[in-house]
Amino acid sequence: MAVEKKGMEVDGVGSVGDKLPCKKLVMNGAELVVKALEDEGVEVIFGFPGGAVLPLYDALYYSEKIKHILVRHEQCAAHAADGYARSSGKVGVCVATSGPGATNLVTGIANAYMDSIPMVAITGQVVVSAIGRDSFQEADITGITLPITKHNFLLNDVEQIVPTIKKAFHIASTGRPGPVLIDLPRDITTMEAEYRPDMELDTPGYKIPKMQGRDALEEIAEVLKQSEKPVIYAGGGILRSKAQGELLSLAEKHDIPVTTTLMGKSCFPENHGLSLGMLGMHGTVYANYAVSECDLLLGIGVRFADRVTGNISTFAQNARVVHMDIDPAEIGKNVPVDYEVVGDIREILSSLLRLAPEKKHCEWNETIDGWKDKYPLHYDNSTDIIKPQYVIEQICEVTEGRAYVATEVGQHQMWAAQYYKSLMPGSFSTSGGLGTMGFGFPASIGMQMANPDATVFNIAGDGSIQMNIQELATIAQYDLPVNIAILNNQYLGMVRQWQEIFHGRRYSQTDMSHQPDFVKLAEAYGVEALKVEKKEEVRPAIEKAVGSKKPFLMDFHVEREENVFPMVPPGGSIKKMIRG
Amino acid sequence: MKHTLSVLVENRPGVLTRVAALFARRGYNIDSLAVGRTENPDISRMTIVVPGDHHVIEQVTKQLDKLIDVIKVSDITKDEYVERELILIKVGADPSVRGEIMQIVDIFRARVVDIGKDSLIIEATGDLGKIDAIENSMRSFGIIEVVRTGKIAMVRGPKHEDAENYLSHRRL
Numbered sequence A: 001m002a003v004e005k006k007g008m009e010v011d012g013v014g015s016v017g018d019k020l021p022c023k024k025l026v027m028n029g030a031e032l033v034v035k036a037l038e039d040e041g042v043e044v045i046f047g048f049p050g051g052a053v054l055p056l057y058d059a060l061y062y063s064e065k066i067k068h069i070l071v072r073h074e075q076c077a078a079h080a081a082d083g084y085a086r087s088s089g090k091v092g093v094c095v096a097t098s099g100p101g102a103t104n105l106v107t108g109i110a111n112a113y114m115d116s117i118p119m120v121a122i123t124g125q126v127v128v129s130a131i132g133r134d135s136f137q138e139a140d141i142t143g144i145t146l147p148i149t150k151h152n153f154l155l156n157d158v159e160q161i162v163p164t165i166k167k168a169f170h171i172a173s174t175g176r177p178g179p180v181l182i183d184l185p186r187d188i189t190t191m192e193a194e195y196r197p198d199m200e201l202d203t204p205g206y207k208i209p210k211m212q213g214r215d216a217l218e219e220i221a222e223v224l225k226q227s228e229k230p231v232i233y234a235g236g237g238i239l240r241s242k243a244q245g246e247l248l249s250l251a252e253k254h255d256i257p258v259t260t261t262l263m264g265k266s267c268f269p270e271n272h273g274l275s276l277g278m279l280g281m282h283g284t285v286y287a288n289y290a291v292s293e294c295d296l297l298l299g300i301g302v303r304f305a306d307r308v309t310g311n312i313s314t315f316a317q318n319a320r321v322v323h324m325d326i327d328p329a330e331i332g333k334n335v336p337v338d339y340e341v342v343g344d345i346r347e348i349l350s351s352l353l354r355l356a357p358e359k360k361h362c363e364w365n366e367t368i369d370g371w372k373d374k375y376p377l378h379y380d381n382s383t384d385i386i387k388p389q390y391v392i393e394q395i396c397e398v399t400e401g402r403a404y405v406a407t408e409v410g411q412h413q414m415w416a417a418q419y420y421k422s423l424m425p426g427s428f429s430t431s432g433g434l435g436t437m438g439f440g441f442p443a444s445i446g447m448q449m450a451n452p453d454a455t456v457f458n459i460a461g462d463g464s465i466q467m468n469i470q471e472l473a474t475i476a477q478y479d480l481p482v483n484i485a486i487l488n489n490q491y492l493g494m495v496r497q498w499q500e501i502f503h504g505r506r507y508s509q510t511d512m513s514h515q516p517d518f519v520k521l522a523e524a525y526g527v528e529a530l531k532v533e534k535k536e537e538v539r540p541a542i543e544k545a546v547g548s549k550k551p552f553l554m555d556f557h558v559e560r561e562e563n564v565f566p567m568v569p570p571g572g573s574i575k576k577m578i579r580g
Numbered sequence B: 001m002k003h004t005l006s007v008l009v010e011n012r013p014g015v016l017t018r019v020a021a022l023f024a025r026r027g028y029n030i031d032s033l034a035v036g037r038t039e040n041p042d043i044s045r046m047t048i049v050v051p052g053d054h055h056v057i058e059q060v061t062k063q064l065d066k067l068i069d070v071i072k073v074s075d076i077t078k079d080e081y082v083e084r085e086l087i088l089i090k091v092g093a094d095p096s097v098r099g100e101i102m103q104i105v106d107i108f109r110a111r112v113v114d115i116g117k118d119s120l121i122i123e124a125t126g127d128l129g130k131i132d133a134i135e136n137s138m139r140s141f142g143i144i145e146v147v148r149t150g151k152i153a154m155v156r157g158p159k160h161e162d163a164e165n166y167l168s169h170r171r172l
Ligand SMILES: Cc1ncc(C[n+]2csc(CCOP(=O)(O)OP(=O)(O)O)c2C)c(N)n1
Pocket: A408, A409, A410, A411, A412, A413, A435, A436, A437, A438, A460, A461, A462, A463, A464, A465, A487, A489, A491, A492, A493, A494, A495
């Protein structure tokens, strides 16, 4: 760390008679930032330098504890930090310079905000005296990110650096997690101050919701006892509070089937007999039927999003609804609920486990198994053309459901959610709330950094991958063995599907058949690649990629006009699916 | 129905923006918003009058409460409280009607604070009903300009805020 090399130690001003002469550690602001990050246990930063963060990068140069990954676009620094956070449970950190560097982070910050991902973004800013004068590379990034951060800070005092970074990590990682941005004027980073790590946090307005509703828990235990047809509807909150063990116990002890949201995917093993897969717009028939028919719906760490509920007035019509979440503002926001419990999901579930007696629901689960048999996920695999679903099934088989998967946005994302049966909590990253094309590839870089020995897949579309294709340079530079699987339909497929179904097949601006040769492109970056056009080549290609332990791109040419089914038309009842 | 929210916030730059932006982003309306510091200079109080049904107010309150700079949100609508608003009214007043205006000003225990050639500025304080009444009573004379502060409110009796501890702690 910089301290040894550059920091200056001076004797404290402790008066004579003090037990120990206190040593003061004086550093410049940039060194304080790095030291504070090290204190928070930060091991990886994703970033991109520039004028306003020059001093910060100078201090980073000396850090032995923090590894910096140089992305090729700041958006990817944010997405990589996001993927890192999702797959490690730690806070992801990204850095960008002022002005365009900071604004390039915006999509990534908004993405993390929508999905409640703990992240700290540090941006450079022009010197304090130049703020507000439209100075070179000035952007009001705290103003810009106000509605897409959990909180943000504009620092104007070197003394505040350490406490602010502490606060930022605290706020980002507790309660309902989210991104926090710290805007750091350049001159602050060159001023000196004493390093005082033990300053008390002063955030009187920040309340971490404590568990409320113990009485409700007793009532819930009672209705659970009476319920004949319960369903658990589990979301990202399970993963954020690391409550997957408690969820599994609850499901097994009470014999309750579990459906997950897109954000909740991987919180419950998808090869489990009680797993219903995903619900909602592209959910399984049996999940949507189960929710529609159940008499008790346990919403755990969810937010009753419109992609899940479809028409709200017909959602879980016959059920008493329980909502458990860390964020009191989510309770009753979209649907009226019968029982609410606010607090940390893990704490809530372990209390509930103590209260509710075990029970079997044989009849109900038989009904559901009937639906599973009658309406399984299916696609026509009889043609010679490669089906995108087939590719994902093969990836799932080869990796035994134990890969870390990050998706882009589109049809391939939904197929990945349907056909990649995730077995490890936190192993599936996808842009659920914002729906950001270009998220998956940089997120997979973050997941690989968090899990160096794991097999990591970016399941991509041909459209999405081109949004951040430049990161091929990053995986090549750091030799990150990310496997990119492009499901290449030469369309903005999801939009094309909507045009087919709702706009009379007018494929306005969705044909992407003018595209680069992805294999040559990857090779130009120094990444090995394969083009796959035959079904029998699919599995060998995946095996080769995984076996290579190197960055690898696979360009799968798949059926162009395949559609994602089941599908609930927007605003429709989730009981009424187009089954395909 | 209109609700009166009494909101304690950190007295810092940008806090008003955060509160206002929250209302704008989530599509809530504000009837009035008055803000000023409390007996503790580090803390300000906002009195916000919000129209909306129970569901809207519950969401507003919870969302406000999530802002890091917001220390405490209280819906005091059903509490016993004293409310005041201050209004400045500039009315057209040629000498022939000044007497009549002065009479009305007296009735409302308001004051004339400026006299121009053809106009007067009247200052009045009171609850919303009184302020509305004096404004209406001036209409026939021709109102040139109105400035209102928005309502401020204080709950009767001993201090009821849970935040009191915090306030006194901060004062040390
Ligand atoms: C940044 C961004 N721009 C536009 C969209 C709208 N959009 C959603 S899916 C999609 C098509 C994605 O195409 P591709 O990556 O090829 O995936 P496919 O649907 O073909 O599998 C588009 C344009 C989006 N989600 N994100």
